[in-house]
Each structure stands twice: as C-alpha cells, then as structure tokens.
Amino acid sequence: MFALLSAARKALTGRDQAPRDTRTEGAAAPRRSLRASRRTLVLTLPALALATACQPVSMGGTGPSINTSQPVPVALLVPKGSGKSGDAILSASLENAARLAASELNGVQIDLRVYDTQGSADVTAAVTSQAISDGAKIILGPVYAANANAAGRVAASRGVNVLAFSNNPEIAGGNVFVLGPTFQNTADRLTRYAVAQNKGRIVLVHGQTPEGQAGASAVQSAALRNGASVVGTVPYEFSQQGVLNAVPSVRQAAGGGTAAGGADAIFLTANTAGALPLFTQMLPENGLGADKIQYIGLTRWDIPPQTLDLPGVQGGWFALPDPGLTAQFNARYAAAYGAAPHPIGGLAFDGIAAIGALVRQGRSDALSASGLTQGSGFQGVGGVFRLLPDGTNERGLAVATIQNRQVQVIDPAPRSFSGAGF
Numbered sequence: 001m002f003a004l005l006s007a008a009r010k011a012l013t014g015r016d017q018a019p020r021d022t023r024t025e026g027a028a029a030p031r032r033s034l035r036a037s038r039r040t041l042v043l044t045l046p047a048l049a050l051a052t053a054c055q056p057v058s059m060g061g062t063g064p065s066i067n068t069s070q071p072v073p074v075a076l077l078v079p080k081g082s083g084k085s086g087d088a089i090l091s092a093s094l095e096n097a098a099r100l101a102a103s104e105l106n107g108v109q110i111d112l113r114v115y116d117t118q119g120s121a122d123v124t125a126a127v128t129s130q131a132i133s134d135g136a137k138i139i140l141g142p143v144y145a146a147n148a149n150a151a152g153r154v155a156a157s158r159g160v161n162v163l164a165f166s167n168n169p170e171i172a173g174g175n176v177f178v179l180g181p182t183f184q185n186t187a188d189r190l191t192r193y194a195v196a197q198n199k200g201r202i203v204l205v206h207g208q209t210p211e212g213q214a215g216a217s218a219v220q221s222a223a224l225r226n227g228a229s230v231v232g233t234v235p236y237e238f239s240q241q242g243v244l245n246a247v248p249s250v251r252q253a254a255g256g257g258t259a260a261g262g263a264d265a266i267f268l269t270a271n272t273a274g275a276l277p278l279f280t281q282m283l284p285e286n287g288l289g290a291d292k293i294q295y296i297g298l299t300r301w302d303i304p305p306q307t308l309d310l311p312g313v314q315g316g317w318f319a320l321p322d323p324g325l326t327a328q329f330n331a332r333y334a335a336a337y338g339a340a341p342h343p344i345g346g347l348a349f350d351g352i353a354a355i356g357a358l359v360r361q362g363r364s365d366a367l368s369a370s371g372l373t374q375g376s377g378f379q380g381v382g383g384v385f386r387l388l389p390d391g392t393n394e395r396g397l398a399v400a401t402i403q404n405r406q407v408q409v410i411d412p413a414p415r416s417f418s419g420a421g422f
Contacts, residue, residue: 012240012275063161063368064137068359071109075131076348077141077151082119090143091116093345094165096337098140101352108356117142121150128154138163138367140351145171152176161372163351165344172391177372179347182392183218183298186319189397190267190296191222193317193411199264199294200228203253205246205279206269207238215269215298231263236275243278251286254293264294271299272307280312290315301402303343308405319397321382322413329381350380354387376417383413
C-alpha cells in the first residue's frame, strides 16, 4: 500500500498532461512474414491516447466487395519499429492474438498480412496505402489515435473500413471504428447499476487533464441518459497539493457523508498511477468512509493487482470485461505462445472474430459499415461487443467490487445485447 501511495504522489508531482504519441517519423516499413512468432511478452498497462484528431472521413456507409469463398485479405497494422521496447512487445501480442483468432474461425479463412507502422502517422499512411494495394479488404489497427486517424483518411479514399485499437472517440466515425474500451461505455454501465441500487446522486471528481476531463464528460452524459444526477462536480489540479486541496470540496459537495447532503456516491475518474490511492486514503480520513457513501471508479481498480490492497477501495465499484471469458482467452493464448497477452492484445482477437463472423454470413458486402454495425454484435475475448454507427463501441461489462482485497463480481456481464446490463 505504501509503495502505491508513494508512486501516486510521485506521479502527481509530474507535468499535468495526458500520454502523447511522441514517436518519430520514418520510411515506410515492408510487409513482414506471415508466420506467427513465439516471443516472451511482458505485461504493461495500456495508456490512453487522447490527442486531438482530425474529423473522420465519411464513405457513405460503404465498403469493399469480398469473395467469401476465398481467404479474405486483412491488414494488421502494429507499432513495431518505433524503437520503443513496449511497442515491440505490444506488436507481438497483437499479431499473436490475431493469429489465434484466425485459427479458431471454423470454415472461414483469413489472409492476415502484418505491416509495421513504426509508431508514426506518416508511416502509417504509407503502409495503409500499400496494404490496400496488396489487396486488403479491411484494416485492423493501428493503436495510437493520430496513426488511426492517418490510416482512416487513406483508407476512406480507397473505400476501406478501419478497425482501430484506439479508445479515443474523437477519431471515430466515417470509416473508422475504435475497438478500445471507452469511458462512455464504462460510465453508462456503472451509472445504470448505481441507479438500480439507489445510488444515483453522484459527486463527480476528476482531474484537470485531457484524460480527466474526457472521463468527466462521459460520466455526465451517462448520468443524463440513465437517470442519475450529478449533484456536485469537483475538478482538481493534477498534483499532490491539488488532491489535498480538493478533499474539503468533495466533502462539502457530498454533504459530509450525511443523508441530508443528498449524495449517494462519489465517482472518481482517477487511476492507480494518478490520484486514486491518495483520494481513497484522504476522503475516508475526512469523514467519507465506505460506510457513509459509495465509491465508484471509472478505471479498472484491479490493475495493477496491488491496488486491491488499498483500504480505501474496499467496497468500491468498478467495471471490467467478463472475468471468466477473459481467463479462458488468457489460458488459450498462454498455451499457444508461452506467455500472457498484453492487456490490449485481445483487441486484435476481437477484430478478427468480428471479421470472421461477418464473412461466415457469405455476403459480398460483409465488411461494409452496415455489416460491421450489426445490432447483435460479436463475441470477443471479454464478452459481447458491437460497433456503433458513430464509430465507437459498446461492450458487455461486469460490475465488480473489492472485498478483503479480492475482486467479486456483483452484477455479471450480459451475454447478449437483449440481456440485463444494457
């Protein structure tokens, strides 16, 4: 616990900015061997790429025609070649997961072709053009928002859709669909559950960073849609002193944790690498314990696992993909490649699974926007998901709490879009 608090304080003394793509430009990378590699992978936490992006390009809901009786060419764009060891690890995991998914598509053949973007928007644009010239009918990837935007603009001019691994809704729309989990999806799931549990009067606490403000916007929108009320909003400077200064304001907004104050819950957008450890220590010490008010987290409170040891997160709510299905995927991946997948490696599996399900329908327009946004959705590594016409996605999430430093699911993830939880 003390190590986490120390790390959080150190992070909060850094510059107030969201993670950005700082990779350098370079020459276009050639297409690599189609053989899957078996490499040792190291788990790292995915960063949110919330950089400003250009407007997506509309293709009018179209897409390329495919021959479903033949292997369907799919281009996988990964950030290998950027010079960052983390990008090399992520690239390997994405490729491995995509190949694992392709191997599980009974009766459907995918011609997977892998292209290295070097983490550069310029290189991404070049290899996207090359991939389509090579015959790609859909682009899977890339990871970072600026690169996905570059791929989308090139692919739109060629009538091809893009399934990016980004979670940035600003680049979604037109021919670009984001596969990454979004703040909006998580906020909707948690606010629906909170309202059902009579915990719908919320104090929203968020950092004054692009990430924190995006999270706050998602919670506010979710509250409006799902019948919750944001009874107080407390922004804070992204620093240790900023958190300390915000504590009295949170207490005041929550009514001091008394029923007369009108607040049922405190919704935190912070993560473990930022202000979460400090807030969950300071707020209970100032009269806002879990016995007085419900804590809700927009981020995963089980990552890293040491977060579970924090006294202040005990009893809190957060959302996560179906743990059982996720464990099954992790086991299959480890059996095939000898290591655990990267935390976002499963997005490549989801992309191939969706493509395979559409191709299996036997329609030449399977990879058009109308096909990609079918209402029934697809089955992914963490459960059901679907792509929305605005380019974002909706995923079936479980609601979990932490009891005795263990994760406990208190509302299971829905298995279809007609079930509870949506």
